[in-house]
Amino acid sequence: MGIQIKALLFCCLAAFTFFVPNELSAKVKSKKIVINTENDARIYVDGKLVNNTSTEIKVAAYAQVNIRVEKVGFITQERNYINDGKHTLPSTDYIKLEKDDAYENSMVTNLANQDIDVRTSHDEENSWKLINRIITGYFDVIAVTDKATGYMCTAWVVKSFKAATIRTRLIIKTGNTDPLTYKAKLVSEIAPPGVSASSDESFRNWDRLLRTFENVVPELQSRLAK
Secondary structure, rough: HHHHHHHHHHHHHHHHHHHHHHHHHOOOOOEEEEEEEEOOOEEEOOEEEEEEEEEEEEEEOEEEEEEEEEEOEEEEEEEEEOOOOOOOOOOOEEEEEEOOOOHHOOEEEEOOOOOEEEOOOOOOOHHHHHHHHOOOOOOOOOEEEOOOOOEEEOOEEEEEOOOOOEEEEEEEEEEOOEEEEEEEEEEEEEEEOOOOOOOOEEEEEEEEEEEEHOHHHHHHHHHHHO
């Protein structure tokens, strides 16, 4: 009798294991979602550009779809739609983009990450003094200065924004001695938000420049030429 009961229990357990997952699976159906966003934004579905402004996606049963929305001047947004019976999926979804404050406080310029010639009409002694006065008006700390070789480098100035961390520094070096010419380079770099200024591996060159520093090179060129 005991063997029969055990055999019956085993059969019931096997049947439950076999049928229940199929029954649960039948309850989850594919879902269509209409995605709307800002005008002229780009919508990526699982990394592939599919449309601007609006698109319809299909999330299969027990599947996940990644949506990324990008627009110049706005912070990129990502969402994952998981169709597993546990997550509620909307029939329509509006993805609102927030303005990128790093973008708003910067400008595209050919002054960023380029050696720019700065000619001077002064002798070396007075040129160096004038360079120091101008630079300290924009940068609080000069990290390296060597008058003998005509080399100067400021410390990084770090600015944190919602979508990025920006660091900027200025490098001055002698270009020619006759006529006396210097080269100025504004190094502008960007990294994800919250990154430490010393995490060099996280930064990359940025083709924009914070407006705080837009006049430093033109001022060097103007005042040294007088």
